[in-house]
Amino acid sequence: MLDKTFLVKVGLAEMLKGGVIMDVTNAEQAKIAEDAGAVAVMALERIPADIRADGGVARMSNPKMIKEIMDTVSIPVMAKCRIGHFAEAQVLQAIGVDFIDESEVLTPADEKNHIWKHDFKVPFVCGCRDLGEALRRIAEGAAMIRTKGEAGSGNIVEAVRHMRAVQTEIKRIQTLRDDELMSYAKNLGAPLELVQYVKENGKLPVPNFSAGGIATPADAALMMQLGAETNFVGSGIFKSEDPAARAKAIVLATTHYDDPDMVARASEGLGEAMPGLEMSAIPEEEQLNKRGW
C-alpha cells in the first residue's frame, strides 16, 4: 500500500516516534516547547481546556499565527482543521504546515464524512477510539493515528480506554482464521485489506500515537508502555504551574518510559499539574472523543 506519496507521509510520522508533540498557542510557547525537546508543535489558538471552558464553535486557527510559529521553530509544525472541513485543510496545506490534524477538538463541519486525505500532499493525523475507526481513517489516507483520549480533561482514563481497545482488537484479529476476517471487517466497519494487514503484521499500517489527557511524566510512561509510539500533550503543559520544566520532564519520561527510576527523577519538583476533570463531570454531549464517525 506504500506508494511514494504515502511513503513520504508515513516517513515523517516515523521520524516523530518516541517523542512528544506539544500544543502551543503562540511563538513564545513554541520556543519553550522546542527548547524542551519537543519533536513537533501543534499550533492552535486555544488549547483544548480553554475551548472547553469558552464554548462556542472552535475553528481552524488564524493562518498568521500559524505562520509566526512556523517562522520561530525548526521542528515540524502541525495545525488542526475541523472534521470534514477540506477547505480548511486546503488552507493549511497552502500555508505549508507539516502535518494536519483532522481533529475532534474543533467543532465538526460534517456529521457524516471525514476528509478524503489521499487528495492532499501534506500528511494527516486522525483520532480514534477503537480499531474500526482507526482503519477507516487510514483508508481515507491518514498517515498517522492517535487514540483520542479526552482532550483538555487532564484525565488519562479515556486515553487508556482507547489505546487498550485498539491493542486488544489487534491481538484478537491475530487469533482469527482467514475465513473469519470478512465478517470481522464488516462488524468493525473497516476495509478487509486493512484487517488482513493487521492480522499479518500485528500492528496498524501507520504509526499509532496517544493523545488526550496526558498531564504528568508517569502518564506519558503509561501510554508508551500500553503501545503508544509518541505522545501528544495539549493542555497538560501550558495549563501547569511551570510549563518549561514539565515539558522537559514529559520528554524525558517518554524516552525512558521503561525505566521507573528515570520517570521518578523526571517527576520531582515540577510544581502543580493542571487540575483535571472527572469524566463524570463532563456531560456526554460535551465529550470531545464522541465526535468522529
Added chain:
Amino acid sequence: MAKIGILALQGDFYRHSLAVRRLEHEAVLVKDEAALKKCDKLIIPGGESTTFLHLMEKLNLRQPLLEFGREKAIMGTCAGLITLSKSAGHLPFPPLGLIDITVERNAYGRQVDSFVDTIRLNVNGTERPYEGVFIRAPKIAALGSDVRPLAWHKDDVVMAASENILVATFHPELTDDLRIHAYFIEQVG
C-alpha cells in the same frame, strides 16, 4: 555477527533495527552509556536533531558518543547526519563534530517538499541506482578534505564518509533495500 547499536532517544530507531536484523546482526537499542559500551558500531537514526541534542545533554551522552566515534564506526541518517556534523544552523547545542561536513537543515523546504527519487550510489567503484527517501531533508553544504562523497541526487552529495563515520541525508531505513546498511556494517571503520 556484530552488535550494532541504534541510538534510541527518539526517532525511527525501530526501522533501523529491522534492517540490522534482516542482515543477521544483533540490534541493540542504546539509551545510556552502559548499552553504548557493548556495541561494535552505532547508528544514529532519523528523527528531530534538536530533540537528540537536548536529550544527549540531559542524559550526559555527549562525551561517551564522542569517545565512541573516535574509535568505532557510526552511521547517521538525516537527523543523525546533522548530529554527527561539524556545524548546522539553529541547534540548541553544537553537533558532535565527528565528521567534517557543514549542513543546511530542512534545505529542500517543509514536509510538502519531501520526496522519493532515484539517487546514484557508488560505494564499491560502480555507480548504481538507489531509491532515496528524503523527508524534510538537510543538504551537505561543504565537505572537508578527508570526506569522500558516496552518493548524489542531481548535483548534491547526499551520502559521504570519512574513515569511520558514514552519513546520509536520506533514509535507507525506510526502504527494503539493505545495500547501505550492509556497506556500513561490513566495510566502514
